[in-house]
Amino acid sequence: MVTADRGLFAALSRVCPDVREATEDDAITGVIPSWTAAPATAAEAAALMRLAAHHDLAVTARGAGTKLDWGNPPRRADLLVDLGNLDGILEHQAGDLVVRVQPGVRLDPLARILAEQGQQLALDDPVGGATVGGTISTAVCGPRRLRYGAPRDLLIGVTTVLADGTITRSGGKVIKNVAGYDLGKLFTGAFGTLGLVVEAVFRLHPLPAACAWLILNPADRATAVSAMRTLLHSQAAPSAIEWDSAQGPPEVAALFEGGAAESRAAALRRSLGDGRTSDRPPPWWGTHPDGTLIEVRFPVGRFSEVLGEIDEAARDHAVAARTRGGFGLLHVGVSEDPADAPDTAAFIMRIRGNLAALGGVVIVRRAAGAVRDRVDVWGPGGAVRLMRRVKERFDPQGLLSPGRLVGGV
Amino acid sequence: MADRLGELARRFTGLLGSDSVITDPVRLRTYECDGLTVHRTTPGLVVLPTTAEQIAAVVTECVRTRTPYVARGSGTGLSGGALPRGDGVLIVTTRMRRVLEIDVVGRRAVVEPGVTNLAITQAALPHGYYYAPDPSSQQVCSIGGNLAENSGGAHCLKYGFTVNHVLAAEIVTPDGEIVTLDALDPGYDLLGAFVGSEGTLGIATKTTVRLTRLPEKVKTLLAAFESTEAGGRAVSAVIGAGIVPAAIEMMDALAIEAAEASVRCEYPPGAGAVLIVELDGPEEEVAAEYAQVVDLCSEAFEIRIAADDVERAAIWKGRKSAFAAVGRISPAYIVQDGVVPRTALPEVLARIDALSAEYGCRVANVFHAGDGNLHPLVLFDDADPRAGARAEELSGAILDLCVRHGGSITGEHGVGVDKSRYMPRMFSEDDLDAMHRLRCAFDPWNLCNPGKIFPTPRLCGEVPGVRRGVHPLVASGEAELW
Ligand SMILES: Cc1cc2nc3c(=O)[nH]c(=O)nc-3n(C[C@H](O)[C@H](O)[C@H](O)COP(=O)(O)OP(=O)(O)OC[C@H]3O[C@@H](n4cnc5c(N)ncnc54)[C@H](O)[C@@H]3O)c2cc1C
Numbered sequence: 038m039v040t041a042d043r044g045l046f047a048a049l050s051r052v053c054p055d056v057r058e059a060t061e062d063d064a065i066t067g068v069i070p071s072w073t074a075a076p077a078t079a080a081e082a083a084a085l086m087r088l089a090a091h092h093d094l095a096v097t098a099r100g101a102g103t104k105l106d107w108g109n110p111p112r113r114a115d116l117l118v119d120l121g122n123l124d125g126i127l128e129h130q131a132g133d134l135v136v137r138v139q140p141g142v143r144l145d146p147l148a149r150i151l152a153e154q155g156q157q158l159a160l161d162d163p164v165g166g167a168t169v170g171g172t173i174s175t176a177v178c179g180p181r182r183l184r185y186g187a188p189r190d191l192l193i194g195v196t197t198v199l200a201d202g203t204i205t206r207s208g209g210k211v212i213k214n215v216a217g218y219d220l221g222k223l224f225t226g227a228f229g230t231l232g233l234v235v236e237a238v239f240r241l242h243p244l245p246a247a248c249a250w251l252i253l254n255p256a257d258r259a260t261a262v263s264a265m266r267t268l269l270h271s272q273a274a275p276s277a278i279e280w281d282s283a284q285g286p287p288e289v290a291a292l293f294e295g296g297a298a299e300s301r302a303a304a305l306r307r308s309l310g311d312g313r314t315s316d317r318p319p320p321w322w323g324t325h326p327d328g329t330l331i332e333v334r335f336p337v338g339r340f341s342e343v344l345g346e347i348d349e350a351a352r353d354h355a356v357a358a359r360t361r362g363g364f365g366l367l368h369v370g371v372s373e374d375p376a377d378a379p380d381t382a383a384f385i386m387r388i389r390g391n392l393a394a395l396g397g398v399v400i401v402r403r404a405a406g407a408v409r410d411r412v413d414v415w416g417p418g419g420a421v422r423l424m425r426r427v428k429e430r431f432d433p434q435g436l437l438s439p440g441r442l443v444g445g446v
Numbered sequence: 447m448a449d450r451l452g453e454l455a456r457r458f459t460g461l462l463g464s465d466s467v468i469t470d471p472v473r474l475r476t477y478e479c480d481g482l483t484v485h486r487t488t489p490g491l492v493v494l495p496t497t498a499e500q501i502a503a504v505v506t507e508c509v510r511t512r513t514p515y516v517a518r519g520s521g522t523g524l525s526g527g528a529l530p531r532g533d534g535v536l537i538v539t540t541r542m543r544r545v546l547e548i549d550v551v552g553r554r555a556v557v558e559p560g561v562t563n564l565a566i567t568q569a570a571l572p573h574g575y576y577y578a579p580d581p582s583s584q585q586v587c588s589i590g591g592n593l594a595e596n597s598g599g600a601h602c603l604k605y606g607f608t609v610n611h612v613l614a615a616e617i618v619t620p621d622g623e624i625v626t627l628d629a630l631d632p633g634y635d636l637l638g639a640f641v642g643s644e645g646t647l648g649i650a651t652k653t654t655v656r657l658t659r660l661p662e663k664v665k666t667l668l669a670a671f672e673s674t675e676a677g678g679r680a681v682s683a684v685i686g687a688g689i690v691p692a693a694i695e696m697m698d699a700l701a702i703e704a705a706e707a708s709v710r711c712e713y714p715p716g717a718g719a720v721l722i723v724e725l726d727g728p729e730e731e732v733a734a735e736y737a738q739v740v741d742l743c744s745e746a747f748e749i750r751i752a753a754d755d756v757e758r759a760a761i762w763k764g765r766k767s768a769f770a771a772v773g774r775i776s777p778a779y780i781v782q783d784g785v786v787p788r789t790a791l792p793e794v795l796a797r798i799d800a801l802s803a804e805y806g807c808r809v810a811n812v813f814h815a816g817d818g819n820l821h822p823l824v825l826f827d828d829a830d831p832r833a834g835a836r837a838e839e840l841s842g843a844i845l846d847l848c849v850r851h852g853g854s855i856t857g858e859h860g861v862g863v864d865k866s867r868y869m870p871r872m873f874s875e876d877d878l879d880a881m882h883r884l885r886c887a888f889d890p891w892n893l894c895n896p897g898k899i900f901p902t903p904r905l906c907g908e909v910p911g912v913r914r915g916v917h918p919l920v921a922s923g924e925a926e927l928w
Binding site for chain 2 (some may be wrong): 190431
């Protein structure tokens with residue numbers, strides 16, 4: 038360590054005792070920062086940010102690190118701020134169906150605690166082990182988005198540390214609230230490029246009295262899609278409808294929650310003339326396929342065309358594409374063998390190009406360098422110029438995970 | 447200024463045609479206020495565009511000449527959000543009323559900004575679908591206004607607000623560009639931030655909304671209680687049982703009295719409070735929950751059940767007319783909109799009673815009980831010159847009460863000009879500064895609906911590295927630099 042660095046290290050430890058030199062385990066998409074600091078309080082996180090701004094240190098935030106290999110490598114990374122120690126459940130007002138938590142709280146233990154009061158934070162955790170902070174920042178969602186929405190729909194208040202160390206809050210603790218801009222929306226999907234989320238308030242839902250899955254094994258893709266459409270448009274109100282071809286022959290499963298879940302599932306089984314009901318989901322439910330992971334988002338009505346495009350592109354590029362997901366969101370798993378990277382890249386560019394015409398968006402999530410070298414993981418993005426302007430206002434020095442997001446933001 | 451507006455009027459006539467530009471003072475005056483009539487300003491100029499390109503051209507001209515502009519939909523807003531500028535342009539969307547697409551398979555509709563909320567539902571109904579957010583003003587209010595205010599409705603407890611139903615919006619940005627904000631795009635949720643920004647981040651020119659499948663069964667009941675406390679206990683019991691009704695609305699005795707006087711809703715006589723509970727969804731589920739709800743309303747002295755749509759409408763009639771009905775029992779009134787955590791309702795209602803006695807103003811309470819969104823109606827006699835100020839004060843004290851209980855100064859009507867002064871009671875200077883950064887990212891010139899939301903005029907500093915001289919308003923001491 039050079040002398041200047043030693044001075045910085047000392048300065049960092051003064052504001053946050055839990056600081057150490059970073060290791061390979063702290064790599065952000067392959068970039069190893071100089072230090073890792075784990076603040077014990079929001080105030081420590083703010084002090085770290087002030088110091089970072091003063092010394093022009095680039096900062097990346099980490100929750101549980103389950104998606105630290107998503108996005109672009111940051112252009113610079115000096116300090117990794119590990120929010121894992123900020124893991125308190127600050128307030129659970131069961132009567133108000135609201136919970137206030139720190140960012141390092143993991144979804145799994147949180148679910149157990151809320152379940153004691155018959156409640157849930159209705160967010161899925163497809164990768165497993167995620168924190169609420171990471172879930173907000175990556176805007177990850179799973180099967181139940183159909184009923185409950187994405188993280189942005191359940192986040193009702195947020196406290197953040199901005200790049201200059203200011204602590205700010207927007208939203209609140211009530212579900213209904215239109216006072217001021219809802220900055221929580223900006224922070225969902227921001228990949229830590231606007232500030233550190235140090236506290237979040239979520240809307241909760243009651244745990245359903247019962248859950249039942251209707252599981253179908255359609256003969257082919259057309260039958261599957263038609264069954265899924267029937268489910269989507271039925272008045273039996275399924276909470277999730279998912280498709281899987283990653284395990285072998287296509288399987289379709291739909292979740293029914295609440296009163297008469299089982300008999301609603303059974304009624305649809307009868308009208309579809311196929312399938313079985315179960316009180317458990319199929320093993321693939323709510324997970325991502327293995328391998329290089331590609332996320333495809335598209336308008337609900339385009340499901341069949343999107344599946345068709347993926348299949349066709351896979352055939353043409355000799356890629357074994359395993360798809361899982363449902364209306365509006367599919368994940369595709371393909372080989373991670375470095376030797377296949379050129380084909381994988383060609384496949385990605387092909388579906389990105391073709392799906393754009395259907396309003397679809399293709400994002401590479403987990404991929405080796407050999408793939409990343411060949412394709413832009415984010416694709417062109419939407420209102421990138423506006424995003425850039427937001428970034429400039431919130432982080433004028435460009436310190437927060439610079440370049441990690443779409444368009445080099 | 448008159449010169450500048452005159453020049454703009456000529457340019458806009460060239461761009462939009464003469465029948466789309468209003469300069470006649472009498473006609474201009476019809477746009478002087480929105481639903482909150484205490485704030486009035488005659489706009490400098492009104493334009494009635496028909497396309498996004500026209501709006502972009504108007505905005506571009508406004509930016510070039512540094513002229514402030516305000517978007518207006520149907521003008522039903524209740525916070526003065528569409529209050530025009532005497533030195534500016536009002537851009538009215540009432541000629542953009544086409545439903546462009548109803549895509550049943552994709553469960554979505556694409557509409558122009560002036561389309562009314564109800565028109566979307568009407569277009570979707572034949573297909574078994576509807577547009578879920580249902581503000582009471584839905585027959586009139588525009589989807590553009592709904593986006594700007596993130597409007598809710600009686601059924602948003604279960605189905606969410608506008609923001610949860612908007613899939614994409616084409617907007618004209620404050621620099622005159624046409625940009626689409628799409629929920630599918632990666633990165634910052636700019637669409638989510640735009641919704642609820644009260645017309646300060648741009649003008650929505652086309653919106654894609656989600657359509658919701660009609661429920662298989664709807665069951666509506668009206669329960670009459672001795673008091674709001676007893677009604678409140680029933681609400682807590684229902685929510686505590688894990689039931690999420692489509693709607694759960696309460697009215698107190700004074701609100702009921704007003705509704706009786708106005709629409710003769712014939713609610714059970716002698717009720718201290720009525721509760722309207724609506725359940726919807728799959729038939730079997732609704733049947734089970736309905737039995738539970740009836741049990742949980744054990745303190746009610748009368749329960750009525752709507753047997754059909756006509757009876758359902760009769761139950762809702764009193765509730766839906768409540769705001770206007772108050773006009774029957776009081777010469778003037780203020781419609782307040784505040785939120786408290788639902789569990790704080792009993793305490794807050796008791797405190798509102800006490801405040802009402804203290805200020806000598808009657809307060810009628812109508813509220814979305816499921817999510818703690820209160821609409822206290824503060825009654826006063828505008829013939830008494832001091833009564834208005836007293837009512838105003840009481841109305842403000844109720845907001846303080848909401849904030850003290852961890853709630854909000856507005857649940858659905860927005861901040862606008864009306865509540866900007868209350869923003870510092872809920873947010874710190876740093877919080878407001880952070881919000882202002884977003885505004886500056888979109889509108890560095892502060893021309894797009896200026897003077898709304900933020901309590902004090904704020905200017906956008908240049909993005910560091912491109913700072914040039916001192917802003918004239920700073921130099922003259924009229925504004926601080928942020
Ligand atoms: C009787 C009555 C009942 C009401 N009930 C409810 C209710 O139940 N729930 C509820 O939430 N509200 C309610 N409201 C309030 C009001 O109807 C809503 O806020 C509505 O969304 C306003 O729509 P509008 O078209 O009238 O907008 P306007 O009043 O014209 O404008 C409102 C705001 O939107 C902006 N705006 C308008 N069009 C656009 C656009 N295209 N792009 C960007 N900004 C735009 C304006 O600048 C302004 O800031 C009620 C009002 C009345 C009078």
